[in-house]
Amino acid sequence: MPRGFRSAAVSCGIKNPDVDRLDLGLIFSKFPTVSAGAFTQNAVRAACVEYSVRNLAKAEPRAIVVNSGNANACTGPSGMRDVRLTAREVAKNLGILQREVLVCSTGIIGMEMPMDRILPNMPDLAEKLKRADEDVTRAIMTSDTKPKSVAAKFKVGGKEIRIGAIAKGAGMINPNMATMLCFVTTDAHVSKSEIQSATREAVEDSFNRITIDGDTSTNDSVIVMANHRAENRMITKGGAGSGLFRQALSEVMLRLARKMVSDGERVTKLVTVCVRGARSKSDAEKVARTVAHSSLVKCSWNGNDPNWGRVIHAIGYSGARVREETVDIYFDGLLAAQNGMTAKKTPLKELVKAVSGPEFTVGIDLHLGKGEYSLYTADLSPEYVEFNREEYAAAKQKGLKSG
Amino acid sequence: MPRGFRSAAVSCGIKNPDVDRLDLGLIFSKFPTVSAGAFTQNAVRAACVEYSVRNLAKAEPRAIVVNSGNANACTGPSGMRDVRLTAREVAKNLGILQREVLVCSTGIIGMEMPMDRILPNMPDLAEKLKRADEDVTRAIMTSDTKPKSVAAKFKVGGKEIRIGAIAKGAGMINPNMATMLCFVTTDAHVSKSEIQSATREAVEDSFNRITIDGDTSTNDSVIVMANHRAENRMITKGGAGSGLFRQALSEVMLRLARKMVSDGERVTKLVTVCVRGARSKSDAEKVARTVAHSSLVKCSWNGNDPNWGRVIHAIGYSGARVREETVDIYFDGLLAAQNGMTAKKTPLKELVKAVSGPEFTVGIDLHLGKGEYSLYTADLSPEYVEFNREEYAAAKQKGLKSG
Numbered sequence: 001m002p003r004g005f006r007s008a009a010v011s012c013g014i015k016n017p018d019v020d021r022l023d024l025g026l027i028f029s030k031f032p033t034v035s036a037g038a039f040t041q042n043a044v045r046a047a048c049v050e051y052s053v054r055n056l057a058k059a060e061p062r063a064i065v066v067n068s069g070n071a072n073a074c075t076g077p078s079g080m081r082d083v084r085l086t087a088r089e090v091a092k093n094l095g096i097l098q099r100e101v102l103v104c105s106t107g108i109i110g111m112e113m114p115m116d117r118i119l120p121n122m123p124d125l126a127e128k129l130k131r132a133d134e135d136v137t138r139a140i141m142t143s144d145t146k147p148k149s150v151a152a153k154f155k156v157g158g159k160e161i162r163i164g165a166i167a168k169g170a171g172m173i174n175p176n177m178a179t180m181l182c183f184v185t186t187d188a189h190v191s192k193s194e195i196q197s198a199t200r201e202a203v204e205d206s207f208n209r210i211t212i213d214g215d216t217s218t219n220d221s222v223i224v225m226a227n228h229r230a231e232n233r234m235i236t237k238g239g240a241g242s243g244l245f246r247q248a249l250s251e252v253m254l255r256l257a258r259k260m261v262s263d264g265e266r267v268t269k270l271v272t273v274c275v276r277g278a279r280s281k282s283d284a285e286k287v288a289r290t291v292a293h294s295s296l297v298k299c300s301w302n303g304n305d306p307n308w309g310r311v312i313h314a315i316g317y318s319g320a321r322v323r324e325e326t327v328d329i330y331f332d333g334l335l336a337a338q339n340g341m342t343a344k345k346t347p348l349k350e351l352v353k354a355v356s357g358p359e360f361t362v363g364i365d366l367h368l369g370k371g372e373y374s375l376y377t378a379d380l381s382p383e384y385v386e387f388n389r390e391e392y393a394a395a396k397q398k399g400l401k402s403g
Numbered sequence: 404m405p406r407g408f409r410s411a412a413v414s415c416g417i418k419n420p421d422v423d424r425l426d427l428g429l430i431f432s433k434f435p436t437v438s439a440g441a442f443t444q445n446a447v448r449a450a451c452v453e454y455s456v457r458n459l460a461k462a463e464p465r466a467i468v469v470n471s472g473n474a475n476a477c478t479g480p481s482g483m484r485d486v487r488l489t490a491r492e493v494a495k496n497l498g499i500l501q502r503e504v505l506v507c508s509t510g511i512i513g514m515e516m517p518m519d520r521i522l523p524n525m526p527d528l529a530e531k532l533k534r535a536d537e538d539v540t541r542a543i544m545t546s547d548t549k550p551k552s553v554a555a556k557f558k559v560g561g562k563e564i565r566i567g568a569i570a571k572g573a574g575m576i577n578p579n580m581a582t583m584l585c586f587v588t589t590d591a592h593v594s595k596s597e598i599q600s601a602t603r604e605a606v607e608d609s610f611n612r613i614t615i616d617g618d619t620s621t622n623d624s625v626i627v628m629a630n631h632r633a634e635n636r637m638i639t640k641g642g643a644g645s646g647l648f649r650q651a652l653s654e655v656m657l658r659l660a661r662k663m664v665s666d667g668e669r670v671t672k673l674v675t676v677c678v679r680g681a682r683s684k685s686d687a688e689k690v691a692r693t694v695a696h697s698s699l700v701k702c703s704w705n706g707n708d709p710n711w712g713r714v715i716h717a718i719g720y721s722g723a724r725v726r727e728e729t730v731d732i733y734f735d736g737l738l739a740a741q742n743g744m745t746a747k748k749t750p751l752k753e754l755v756k757a758v759s760g761p762e763f764t765v766g767i768d769l770h771l772g773k774g775e776y777s778l779y780t781a782d783l784s785p786e787y788v789e790f791n792r793e794e795y796a797a798a799k800q801k802g803l804k805s806g
Contacts, residue, residue, distance in 0.1 A: 044719030044727045044743070074715055074727065076744040109712025110745050218716050295698070295783075296791055303792025309512025310794075312477055313621050316447030324447045324477065340447070341479045342513050352796055380698075382785035388699055389706025391713075393755055 001151075002162040002187035003229040004031045008128035009139035012117045015069030015107060024118060025139035026125050027064045027183055028094060033225040034192045035061050036199040037102075038207075040220035047072050047079035048103040049219060051087070056223075059099040064183055064223055065090045066104040067118065068142050068168070073109040073218040082113040089119055093126035104181055104221050106142055106168060108391060140168040140181055143387070148259045152248045156241035159232035161188045165252045169260030180207060182222045182256055188245060189228035190235040197237060198246045199224045206253035209375040210261050211292050224249070261376045262358075266383035269301055270376065272361040278371030283320035285373040287364060290318035298380035306351035308336040311362060322366060330363035331355050404554075405565040405590035406632035407434045411531035412542035415520045418472030418510060427521060428539035429528050430467045430586055431497060436628040437595045438464050439602040440505075441610075443623035450475050450482035451506040452622060454490070459626075462502040467586055467626055468493045469507040470521065471545050471571070476512040476621040485516040492522055496529035507584055507624050509545055509571060511794060543571040543584055546790070551662045555651045559644035562635035564591045568655045572663030583610060585625045585659055591648060592631035593638040600640060601649045602627045609656035612778040613664050614695050627652070664779045665762075669786035672704055673779065675764040681774030686723035688776040690767060693721035701783035709754035711739040714765060725769060733766035734758050 001007070009025040037056050039049050055061065065086060072079050087101040094101075105113075137147040149166040167182040190198075203222055228234075235241040262270045273292050278284035291297055294314040300307035308329045315322055329337040332354040334346050354360055404410070412428040440459045442452050458464065468489060475482050490504040497504075508516075540550040552569045570585040593601075606625055631637075638644040665673045676695050681687035694700055697717040703710035711732045718725055732740040735757035737749050757763055 042716065042719040043721075043725045044715055044730075071712075074712060074740070074743050074745075076728070076742070109716055110740070111712075218719060295787075299788050299791035300794065302788060303794075305793050305795050305797075307795035309474075309477060309514075312447055313445065313512055316445040316621060318446075322446045325479070327447075337477070337513070339479070340477050342477075348796060380788055382788040384698075385702050385705060385783055385785040385788060388702035390708050391703065391706075392708050392710035393751060394708075 001164045002185050002227070004187060004227045005029050005164070005185045006129050007136040008125055009136045010121045010125045010128065012067070012121045014067055014114055014117055017117060022135070022139035023069050024065070024067045024121060024125060025136035026090065026129055027136060027185065028129055029062050029185070029225055029227045031227045031229060033060050033062060033227045034190060034195055035223065035225045036196040037224070038199060038203045038222040040217060042218050044073065044218050046105055046219045047075055047083045048105045049221060051080065051083045052102040052104065052221065052223075055099050055102055059097070061102045061223070061225060062096045062100040063090055063094055064102045064104060066136070066140055066181060066183075068106050068140050070105060070107040070111055070113055071109050071219050072105040072113050075110070075112055078112060082115055085115060086118065089122045093122050102223060104219070104223075106140065106181055106219050109218060110392070137166040140166070142168060144168050144263055146259075146263050148256055148263070150252050150255045152252050154244045154248050156232045156235065156244060159230050161230045161232060161245070162186065163188075163248055163252050165256055167256040167260060169263060180217070180220050180260060182207065182253065184222070184224040184249070184252065186224070186226045187229035188226045188235060189230060189232050190226045190245060191237065194235055194237045194242060194245070195224060195226055198249050201246060202250040202253045205250055206257040210257045211289065211375060211377050222253075258376055261378050264378045266381045266387050267378035268358070268381055269379045270359045271301055271378060272374060272376055273364070274361055274374040275364045275366070276372045277366040277368055278373070279321045279369040280371040281373055282371070284371040286318045286320040287315050287366070288373045288375050290314045291362065291364070292375055292377035295380060298378070301355060301379035302381050304352060304356040306331050306336055306348070306355045308342070311364070312337060312340065315364065320366075321368060323368065326367040328365040328367070330361070332360040333363065404567045405588050405630070407590055407630045408432050408567070408588045409532050410539040411528055412539045413524045413528045413531065415470070415524045417470055417517055417520055420520060425538070425542035426472045427468070427470045427524060427528060428542035429493065429532055430539060430588065431532055432465050432588070432628055432630045434630040434632060436463050436465060436630045437593060437598055438626065438628045439599040440627070441602060441606045441625040443620060445621050447476065447621050449508055449622045450478060450486045451508045452624060454483065454486045455505040455507065455624065458502050458505055462500070464505045464626070464628060465499045465503040466493055466497055467505045467507060469539070469543055469584060469586075471509050471543050473508060473510040473514055473516055474512050474622050475508045475516050478513070478515055481515060485518055488518060489521065492525045496525050505626060507622070507626075509543065509584055509622050512621060513795075540569040543569070545571060547571050547666055549662075549666050551659055551666070553655050553658045555655050557647045557651050559635045559638065559647060562633050564633045564635060564648070565589065566591075566651055566655050568659055570659040570663060572666060583620070583623050583663060585610065585656065587625070587627040587652070587655065589627070589629045590632035591629045591638060592633060592635050593629045593648065594640065597638055597640045597645060597648070598627060598629055601652050604649060605653040605656045608653055609660040613660045614692065614778060614780050625656075661779055664781050667781045669784045669790050670781035671761070671784055672782045673762045674704055674781060675777060675779055676767070677764055677777040678767045678769070679775045680769040680771055681776070682724045682772040683774040684776055685774070687774040689721045689723040690718050690769070691776045691778050693717045694765065694767070695778055695780035698783060701781070704758060704782035705784050707755060707759040709734050709739055709751070709758045711745070714767070715740060715743065718767065723769075724771060726771065729770040731768040731770065733764070735763040736766065
């Protein structure tokens with residue numbers, strides 16, 4: 001972890017009081033920060049998102065408190081009251097200002113936060129922070145099967161700068177953004193405008209380029225905090241170290257984004273959709289997103305079926321300018337369709353092999369221009385559907401109240 | 404069947420030569436017709452669609468020849484040659500002009516039409532027509548589990564007018580349009596402009612309002628043929644009988660559209676999404692389509708889970724103007740969410756019951772204006788994914804050649 005940061009987690013039984021599972025975490029900077037954030041574009045935003053966006057506009061955060069098991073979305077005025085209560089309690093226990101606390105949540109929509117389970121655990125959480133006890137990475141997991149964290153370091157003017165980042169993903173993963181949380185800490189000394197611009201850029205090339213099921217959540221939040229403990233000369237926009245900083249930040253986020261897709265709900269494959277030769281970047285993006293969202297295409301990936309016909313049918317209804325007779329489609333570099341027809345020279349067996357691994361690329365060349373776009377997605381499995389059939393009624397039975 | 408029409412079907416083994424299954428059908432009018440059509444909006448269109456669109460522009464059809472098992476899409480120049488060969492053979496056997504023949508196909512994309520299996524069966528098909536032998540409704544089925552046909556009649560000036568219609572649907576069902584074929588025959592005497600306008604209107608309120616998996620096919624075709632054998636006074640736009648004709652045509656298509664959704668691939672529920680109170684009709688449509696396409700929403704329907712939280716999250720990312728605090732959501736008339744929060748007065752048990760039947764309505768009121776839109780959709784089942792995992796490699800093994 002970068003210098004001057006600490007984290008901790010406790011188990012509150014937020015989703016289910018009978019299960020002992022980390023579900024409340026805290027990340028804390030012992031020093032002032034400059035920070036930036038990116039939040040869901042969904043018009044329905046959780047109370048904690050509204051709160052954190054506002055706080056980030058008026059103060060630099062020192063702490064992030066985050067829970068899993070309940071999204072605190074669609075909970076009306078009582079939802080906002082609960083966010084404020086949580087932030088106040090954290091501030092009190094850490095001896096910082098309430099506006100220096102950001103609040104994040106992930107979990108079911110439409111249920112009241114069980115404050116009677118959360119508040120009594122705050123002193124313990126603050127206490128654990130001193131010993132950097134327990135793993136906050138685990139506390140933010142919902143349907144993730146693996147904790148997701150990455151680290152990077154680089155040098156600017158002889159000073160080592162560290163970046164640490166954790167994330168959760170799993171379902172509802174779609175850009176702008178996903179049900180995803182990502183917290184990045186760095187000890188870099190960096191200007192406000194540089195951290196804001198670098199964050200925007202890194203999010204655009206990572207979390208905005210992944211899609212699992214096309215659903216966009218109410219709670220997505222990326223927060224980047226920098227506390228200058230590396231004692232480097234301040235990195236400013238276009239100044240010394242800016243290139244390295246941006247590269248490291250982008251790489252960290254991209255690695256987490258890819259982990260999210262690989263660990264998507266009941267996903268068996270990480271698929272990169274690479275479009276080139278489109279009239280424009282926007283056309284290329286339309287094609288990539290339409291292919292990545294097509295249920296029929298995703299089902300065929302799940303079945304190791306090199307079904308380029310479904311890919312081209314999705315290209316056809318993407319809304320992009322397309323000429324059927326100039327479309328080439330590749331599976332992991334193997335030509336499957338050429339000029340809109342089957343590429344007879346590639347043996348079926350090789351194509352099947354190409355789409356049977358845990359990771360492959362679908363290459364699409366429209367041969368109409370220079371527009372390019374790529375994104376990361378996954379297959380659709382019967383198990384995904386099984387997994388997502390029941391939630392609301394089950395959550396109610398576990399003692400959550402509707403918000 | 405309306406007077407003056409006949410149909411027949413034969414088995415050619417198009418998809419699999421070892422299986423005896425009706426897969427080539429013919430619909431024929433003994434008399435000249437006035438006709439109209441509506442075709443897929445996918446930029447990648449099957450050869451037969453290109454051909455039929457062109458023919459319909461220059462002549463009034465007397466016959467429709469249709470096959471299942473192969474879409475003849477993405478088959479290049481040889482695909483178009485096969486369509487022409489098929490039309491010529493039909494014309495020869497029926498003693499009509501080639502341009503009076505429309506050709507439709509449904510099935511896998513990217514495979515050559517097995518003309519060696521189709522052409523030898525043409526004389527037999529024409530022969531069967533005389534005896535109105537076998538059911539063309541069955542010949543157009545692909546993954547449909549039930550044949551779909553409806554009929555209607557009404558009187559204009561004392562003359563009885565009959566309408567008969569058949570359709571196939573199942574997968575790739577999405578407006579503008581679906582992998583769906585629909586053939587309507589009527590003995591009405593009707594003007595060209597009236598049949599064109601009535602067809603547009605009926606398609607808009609039926610097939611363009613259904614969605615199963617959000618995929619739009621390369622082959623969708625609706626064809627309406629009228630042969631004036633009812634001997635009524637000609638129905639013209641706005642003239643006597645026009646209202647009744649349009650009503651009957653719309654009703655026939657809507658009944659078929661609903662049958663298509665109910666019989667969608669491995670679907671367990673027919674769900675009507677009704678949006679009102681939007682700023683505009685276009686906003687209402689955005690909301691309805693986004694809710695109907697959300698994988699997570701569809702999974703919850705499959706699990707009998709009255710998960711209004713997932714519905715509101717989809718509303719939120721629909722792109723329509725939305726204020727969370729004015730959104731009401733109903734399941735079959737029962738209030739599930741009010742003002743963007745849970746409607747506490749409705750017992751969970753009743754909500755679960757409402758979404759557990761084979762058919763229910765999701766009502767959404769945005770309380771922002773007068774825009775309304777509704778459409779028909781279905782749940783997403785694990786079995787849908789299972790069913791759609793394998794196709795391409797399997798088809799190749801059944802002896803179809805890539806186009």
